[in-house]
Amino acid sequence: MAKAVPFFARLSQLRDRLARADVDALLVTGLANVRYLTGFSGSNALVLVTPRDCVLFTDFRYATQVKQEVTAHASVRIEMQNLWTGLWAWLADTAGVERIGFESAHLLHRDFQRLLEQGTRWQWRPLLDEIESLRESKDATEIACIERAVGMAERALAATLQELRVGLTETAVAGILEHHLRDQGSEGFPFATIVASGPRAALPHARAGDRLVTSGDLVLIDFGSVSDGYCSDITRTVVIGRASARQKEVYEVVQRANVKSSGALRVGMVGKDADAVAREYIDGLGFGEAFGHSLGHGIGLEIHEAPRLAKSADSPLPAGAVVTIEPGVYLADWGGVRIEDDVLVTTAGPRVLTSFTRELLEIA
Amino acid sequence: MAKAVPFFARLSQLRDRLARADVDALLVTGLANVRYLTGFSGSNALVLVTPRDCVLFTDFRYATQVKQEVTAHASVRIEMQNLWTGLWAWLADTAGVERIGFESAHLLHRDFQRLLEQGTRWQWRPLLDEIESLRESKDATEIACIERAVGMAERALAATLQELRVGLTETAVAGILEHHLRDQGSEGFPFATIVASGPRAALPHARAGDRLVTSGDLVLIDFGSVSDGYCSDITRTVVIGRASARQKEVYEVVQRANVKSSGALRVGMVGKDADAVAREYIDGLGFGEAFGHSLGHGIGLEIHEAPRLAKSADSPLPAGAVVTIEPGVYLADWGGVRIEDDVLVTTAGPRVLTSFTRELLEIA
Numbered sequence: 001m002a003k004a005v006p007f008f009a010r011l012s013q014l015r016d017r018l019a020r021a022d023v024d025a026l027l028v029t030g031l032a033n034v035r036y037l038t039g040f041s042g043s044n045a046l047v048l049v050t051p052r053d054c055v056l057f058t059d060f061r062y063a064t065q066v067k068q069e070v071t072a073h074a075s076v077r078i079e080m081q082n083l084w085t086g087l088w089a090w091l092a093d094t095a096g097v098e099r100i101g102f103e104s105a106h107l108l109h110r111d112f113q114r115l116l117e118q119g120t121r122w123q124w125r126p127l128l129d130e131i132e133s134l135r136e137s138k139d140a141t142e143i144a145c146i147e148r149a150v151g152m153a154e155r156a157l158a159a160t161l162q163e164l165r166v167g168l169t170e171t172a173v174a175g176i177l178e179h180h181l182r183d184q185g186s187e188g189f190p191f192a193t194i195v196a197s198g199p200r201a202a203l204p205h206a207r208a209g210d211r212l213v214t215s216g217d218l219v220l221i222d223f224g225s226v227s228d229g230y231c232s233d234i235t236r237t238v239v240i241g242r243a244s245a246r247q248k249e250v251y252e253v254v255q256r257a258n259v260k261s262s263g264a265l266r267v268g269m270v271g272k273d274a275d276a277v278a279r280e281y282i283d284g285l286g287f288g289e290a291f292g293h294s295l296g297h298g299i300g301l302e303i304h305e306a307p308r309l310a311k312s313a314d315s316p317l318p319a320g321a322v323v324t325i326e327p328g329v330y331l332a333d334w335g336g337v338r339i340e341d342d343v344l345v346t347t348a349g350p351r352v353l354t355s356f357t358r359e360l361l362e363i364a
Numbered sequence: 365m366a367k368a369v370p371f372f373a374r375l376s377q378l379r380d381r382l383a384r385a386d387v388d389a390l391l392v393t394g395l396a397n398v399r400y401l402t403g404f405s406g407s408n409a410l411v412l413v414t415p416r417d418c419v420l421f422t423d424f425r426y427a428t429q430v431k432q433e434v435t436a437h438a439s440v441r442i443e444m445q446n447l448w449t450g451l452w453a454w455l456a457d458t459a460g461v462e463r464i465g466f467e468s469a470h471l472l473h474r475d476f477q478r479l480l481e482q483g484t485r486w487q488w489r490p491l492l493d494e495i496e497s498l499r500e501s502k503d504a505t506e507i508a509c510i511e512r513a514v515g516m517a518e519r520a521l522a523a524t525l526q527e528l529r530v531g532l533t534e535t536a537v538a539g540i541l542e543h544h545l546r547d548q549g550s551e552g553f554p555f556a557t558i559v560a561s562g563p564r565a566a567l568p569h570a571r572a573g574d575r576l577v578t579s580g581d582l583v584l585i586d587f588g589s590v591s592d593g594y595c596s597d598i599t600r601t602v603v604i605g606r607a608s609a610r611q612k613e614v615y616e617v618v619q620r621a622n623v624k625s626s627g628a629l630r631v632g633m634v635g636k637d638a639d640a641v642a643r644e645y646i647d648g649l650g651f652g653e654a655f656g657h658s659l660g661h662g663i664g665l666e667i668h669e670a671p672r673l674a675k676s677a678d679s680p681l682p683a684g685a686v687v688t689i690e691p692g693v694y695l696a697d698w699g700g701v702r703i704e705d706d707v708l709v710t711t712a713g714p715r716v717l718t719s720f721t722r723e724l725l726e727i728a
Contacts, residue, residue: 042569043569060656061568061569061656061657062569064567064696065567065569102473104472104473104474104477105472105473105474106472107472107473108468108469108470108471108472108473109466109468109469109471109472109473109476109490110468110469110490110492112473112476113468113490126473126474126477128474169549171546171547171549171550171551172546172547174546175542175543175544175545175546175547176543176546178539178542178543178546179539179540179542179543180539181539182535182536182538182539182540182542182572183535183536183539185533185535185574186535187535187556187571187572188556188557188571189553192551192552193552203428203429204425205406205407205425205426205429207551207552208546208551210549292424292425293425332428
């Protein structure tokens with residue numbers, strides 16, 4: 001995908017932000033931010049962005065990979081020892097870079113001390129969310145990646161439901177799903193696959209465990225896939241056998257909350273107002289206490305990123321945001337239902353990227 | 365496993381260290397350290413250890429899970445809002461805690477600022493590796509977990525090699541392996557599975573990609589599994605079809621380096637001396653330049669932890685350390701071989717936990 005990615009445009013937008021933040025440069029230490037700015041996907045890198053330069057420091061293990069991933073938009077320094085030594089040497093040779101921002105949310109105290117140890121030669125300014133804010137609005141190449149990841153996820157889920165049956169452990173079901181995801185080309189699993197059956201579907205943070213899938217269970221499956229670094233995040237909940245009246249009732253509440261809140265998304269809408277669409281609906285039907293998490297979050301290079309759709313989220317949704325819409329109802333010792341889609345917010349309205357059915361499936 | 369884990373002994377050892385570091389308490393923010401001290405496996409927690417108390421702060425999403433995982437050794441505070449608010453309230457009610465250590469390697473600058481914002485009421489001292497040092501020596505319950513993880517990995521690898529064949533993508537091979545790992549009960553994948561075929565086996569950080577496995581390839585498979593939170597980390601390299609003379613030659617170099625360095629491990633041996641055993645052997649056969657990474661690292665609750673076996677590692681191996689031994693030879697545009705075992709260091713000598721054959725397998 002490298003050619004089509006607008007790295008220069010991203011750098012230009014970032015430089016505008018740095019000028020407003022009154023710094024001469026930004027030290028980028030968050031790896032997702034490194035990838036966004038440069039395309040580099042390795043696990044060890046520092047990037048320095050100045051008005052003139054974008055310099056990436058990595059180590060010799062990545063010498064081949066970095067050449068493939070990073071082209072004209074950044075200059076690459078391969079360090080044999082410590083990336084920080086390379087950074088200090090580069091800065092010492094560069095005039096006019098004195099006030100340097102750093103990523104307060106992506107720098108460990110241990111590494112912050114390295115900055116202080118450099119004395120007064122440079123002034124360090126903690127900054128938050130400068131690149132994360134840019135990443136909120138996905139461009140066409142990013143949307144294409146997410147759409148591919150969603151497609152992989154949906155095909156893998158369809159194949160998995162064909163094999164889902166009584167007597168499998170949750171972990172075995174996760175294995176079947178992950179195998180299909182790999183066969184679809186997923187680069188990995190952005191979070192631990194959740195397969196939660198029966199009463200375990202009521203636990204908001206269940207992973208797959210050794211419980212056996214049983215007739216009458218609700219089975220909640222929440223999983224991700226990755227294409228060219230970009231994530232999908234989808235949840236479906238199915239019934240093993242025939243659904244009971246109560247299962248149908250709860251499912252319908254969640255399904256309607258999902259459709260209502262997806263459909264309500266607009267550019268400029270504040271995160272908490274989006275959250276309120278689902279929450280007020282569920283609350284009005286008497287299940288408010290049972291929806292104990294927020295409505296959704298951005299997805300992209302990370303599985304959780306800005307913007308948030310939550311009671312405490314005060315920021316407006318920009319055009320190009322891709323967010324999850326994942327209302328749920330969880331009843332202790334009974335089970336739970338969550339239906340999660342990935343939705344692109346455009347000036348023409350919301351576009352639901354997930355096409356997998358939201359009807360209640362009864363698995364024979 | 366909760367009952368057998370010696371949480372009280374761990375806390376007692378930590379308290380001795382804190383006394384020597386001249387602090388009244390330690391704020392624990394590293395999640396693997398939280399799990400080691402308390403058994404809690406959730407993704408949001410703070411722990412404060414004082415001479416008298418061990419207090420765990422987590423959020424309402426984990427209310428059920430934390431009750432199952434944490435018993436008498438720690439007191440649990442469920443916070444509805446922010447964990448830090450709970451911490452400040454607890455500290456304000458507690459006399460005699462003034463000098464508080466924090467984990468410099470596990471605290472983001474953003475959160476370090478929270479400490480400073482509390483003013484002069486408490487004095488904060490950055491500490492490094494206090495809990496990591498304890499974790500270097502595994503106790504019997506930990507060794508049992510790692511052995512289970514190794515067993516899962518070996519059975520999954522054996523099953524995968526039965527299915528490995530020309531024409532599969534590396535990603536598809538990863539899918540087969542991960543599926544078998546799940547069927548063995550692995551709780552997840554501690555790092556992105558590496559399946560590197562043909563010339564890609566020469567890349568030290570290849571993941572699985574879309575290259576097709578081809579007759580004559582070396583295929584390098586490096587993967588992990590997890591049992592009760594503890595990781596295994598194993599690599600085997602096989603040939604598709606009949607091995608060439610060169611493939612056999614390189615393989616034998618790596619195989620002998622593996623066996624020699626595993627056998628040489630002793631309690632008290634310094635990490636760089638262990639590394640040197642493999643490195644000098646490989647160097648003596650003219651492949652020194654082709655072994656471009658360190659010999660190994662500890663495994664446990666994390667896939668990379670102390671102690672390190674590397675040129676720059678000055679620390680002695682304690683009894684109970686479990687380390688990888690993973691020499692490799694990588695030749696650009698040709699391929700590479702790595703053979704990685706997990707080895708327990710005891711006063712009676714090394715015990716190789718991995719029993720999977722180290723002979724060169726030719727996959728028909």
